[in-house]
Amino acid sequence: MQTDSEIKDGRELKGAAMRARLRAATEEIIAEVGVEAASGKAVAERCGVSxxxxxxxxxxxxxxxIDTARHFWQRARDVVVRQAEDVASGRSDVRTYVMTLYxxxxxSNALVTMLDLVVLGRTESxxxxxxxxxLSDLFHAYEExxxxxxxxxQLPPEELRIIITFTVSTLRGLRIQNNIEPDRAKEAAVLDMLIASIEQRIAAAAHPAAEMPRQTDEDPT
Amino acid sequence: MQTDSEIKDGRELKGAAMRARLRAATEEIIAEVGVEAASGKAVAERCGVSxxxxxxxxxxxxxxxIDTARHFWQRARDVVVRQAEDVASGRSDVRTYVMTLYxxxxxSNALVTMLDLVVLGRTESxxxxxxxxxLSDLFHAYEExxxxxxxxxQLPPEELRIIITFTVSTLRGLRIQNNIEPDRAKEAAVLDMLIASIEQRIAAAAHPAAEMPRQTDEDPT
DNA sequence: AAAAAAACATTCACGACTGTTTTTTTGTTT
DNA sequence: AAACAAAAAAACAGTCGTGAATGTTTTTTT
Incomplete structure (x- = not known):
């Protein structure tokens, strides 16, 4: 055990930087032309290394x-966690929640990468x-x-988890649909419908015995 | 031996049968181990042909x-069209609609195949x-x-198309979510929420100016 | 029954990718 | 400055998949 602090850091940092570049190149190729195209040769060439x-x-x-996937989703997770902090410290409404998530x-580019990896992961054990x-970990971040x-x-957590799963499912499916057949107007309308559904669900849960509450009880942003 | 009534149809039928077998083998392999594994060798071996x-x-x-994909979705399309005929000639409610679609x-196995092909199609022009x-054609069948x-x-078609897109998106996303982290109870709850959302949307559109109508106005199956 | 066409089988050539091994370069320690 | 280890580059071997060329059997036609 010698004077590691500086020396080892230098090397390790360099190695870390290299790995980061490699992951970035891999991610780019996946986003552009798919996971299959992210071969060793292609990644190395894009990085300018052998x-x-x-x-x-x-x-x-x-x-x-795997390391690329891990960092890729780690970033997504960081975004979610940061948003969670923001929202905890301040205002929040359903529309903001949904639109932030979406x-x-x-x-959209994250989704194609995600699908690529999920599909690949189905066969490559x-x-x-x-x-x-x-992805399980990421979903828990969604839940938080x-x-x-x-x-x-003020709904119980189990109830919220249903709403969250519903939201995440719809958003993912909407990205796919928009990927197959883009239509901005319809996309916006579906998002509106999702928001209304959540608000309605919350309202219904808050007044279970009563008749359908008026939606105007909620503050209209 | 050229006299069998069964063989009479000759090459065309035989060729069609062969192609059907090849497609079936391809589809099986895709469902089991992914599109990448559906190589010429693998398909031929499973078929027992060279x-x-x-x-x-x-x-x-x-x-x-491509031909496998075409026939695969053609079958899905046939299911949708048949359901559309059934529903046109008889009873229909939102729950039946959603559950039939799902x-x-x-x-679930169709979804993984679909994702596999969609992902592949993103890069292979x-x-x-x-x-x-x-898929566009299939979606139009969904719409019908x-x-x-x-x-x-009695909603206008544009309004219905939004509901349909919403429904399809949520169902696809739910399949994905269930693929990542299966949870039957949550799945059922999300489906319930989807059904309620649609019913609520229909009710709201039917009485735009009025307060929220009671859901008991609808016949409870 | 013979010719023609389709179906089927076998082999080969080419390229791509992966992972290993060997060599060179770079930078740190003594 | 010399020794040394890690990083980078290069060369190598093995595997696999595709598609083409060629040969063989079966079926239809005449």
Whole structure:
């Protein structure tokens, strides 16, 4: 154990930077032309390094893909957590919740990458294990965010989790639909319908025995 | 032996039967281990024929994949059309509509196959073109089904199309979510919420100026 | 029964990708 | 400055998938 602090950091940092570049290149290729195209050669070329150098940092392709996926979703998770903090410290309404989730957490390019990896993970067992683990963790972040964002509803957590799952499912499906057949107007209308559904659900849960409450009870933003 | 009544139809039927077997094998492999694994060798082996024979019927791998996709979704489309006829000739309620769509049209194994092909189609331009065309057509079948199934609501078509898109998006997203983290209870709860959302939307559109109508106005099946 | 056409089978050539091994370069320690 | 280890590059071997070329059997036609 010698004077590690500076020296080791230097090397490690360099290695970390290299790995970050490799992951970035991998992610770009996945987003542009799919996971299958993210071969060792392609990634190394985009990075401007040799394949040998790459293999030094990521011994196998699976290692590279998994680490890329992990960091990719880690970023998404960070966004969710930050939003959760924002929302906890201030104002929150259903529309903000839904739109934040849709715009910030599910940008369209992220979805295609996600689908690519999910599909790949279905067959490649090692990748599949990692992907599933990451996605479960991410979903829990969604739940935390949702619980905080919808805390004013004062609904029990189980009830909120249903709403959250509903929301996430609809948003993901909407991204897919818009990917197949883009239609901004319809997209907006569906988002409106989702928001109304959530508000209505909250209102109904708050007044279970009564008749349908008027939606105007809620503050209209 | 040229005298069998059964064989009389000859090459065309035989060729069609062969192609059907090849498509079936391809579809099975896609469902089990993914599109990437559906190589010429794998498909031919599962069929018990040689690769040469396969190449005779499908000159390239893309041809095989595209034709398999076409028939795969054609079957889904037939289901939707048949359901649309059923619903047009008889009873229909929102729950039946949603559950039919979810159970009959989006069986879970169909979804993974669909995702596989959609993801593949994103990069393989020829396959992508075909997939997009097929899916657009399928979605129009969804719309026809939805318009008929929800005809009692007497809503204008544009309004119905929003509801339909909303429904399809949520169902697809729910399949994905259930694929990542299965939870039957939550799945059922989300479906219930979806049904309630649609009913509420219909009710709100039917009485735009009035207060929220009581849901008991609808007949309870 | 013979010719023609389709179906089927076998083999080969080419390229791509993965992962291993070997060599060179770079930078740190003594 | 020299020794040394890590990083980077290059060369290598093995596997796999595709598609083409060629040969064989079966079925239809005449």
């Amino acid at each position: 394949r040998g150098a790459m293999l030094h940092h990521y011994p196998t392709r699976d290692d590279l893909i 715009e910030e957490v599910f940008p 090692r990748i599949g294990l990692a992907v599933n683990e990451i 965010f949702g619980v905080k964002a919808l805390s004013r509803s | 690769r040469g024979a396969m190449l005779h019927h499908y000159p390239t791998r893309d041809d095989l994949i 159970e009959e049209v989006f069986p 020829r396959i992508g073109l075909a997939v997009n065309e097929i 089904f939805g318009v008929k199934a929800l005809s009692r609501s």
